Amino acid sequence: MISWFEIPVQRMQRAQKFYEDIFGITITVNEFGEFVMGLFPDKQSMEQSSGALV
Template sequence: MKSVTVGWFEIPVLDMDRAIAFYQNVFDCKLEKQDMGGLIMAWFPWDESLGGAGGSLVFHQQFYHPSRESGPLVYFSCEDCALELEKIKAAGGEVMIPKRQISPEIGYMAVFFDTEGNRIALFSKS
């Protein structure tokens, strides 16, 4: 059977600068913004050698719309979900599901709403 992995993700935003500030605060990283004539993207830092998928915030008035209740759910891997969750409220977001164990073998997860109204998840082994 052929395996399928995520190769890229895009998180729709309404206010790119606000969204960049939120994600930079929560993940303590720098996002690079690029305006491509109506399509604005801000790329998350990505190290291909670590595995996983790269992705970006994306704004286009006509084609991208944040979704609070439906649509794909992006999981960001982190060392400990609790560390990022502590930053969510101060950065303008809202915790939806606090850190909880999926199973002892798998690890932990949490879900939050970002400043744009997207439902985003966290995953950690500890």
């Protein structure tokens, strides 16, 4: 079973809106210097795997 996934994106805001609209979730965007990750809800909330937009 997959427990973590990462989806590469070029435009974070566009990808964030797309996945939030499709899945009806909230993606939390965090910046780590120049590295930006959009975190999907944790797997306990989703009752499945979790991951990030990177």
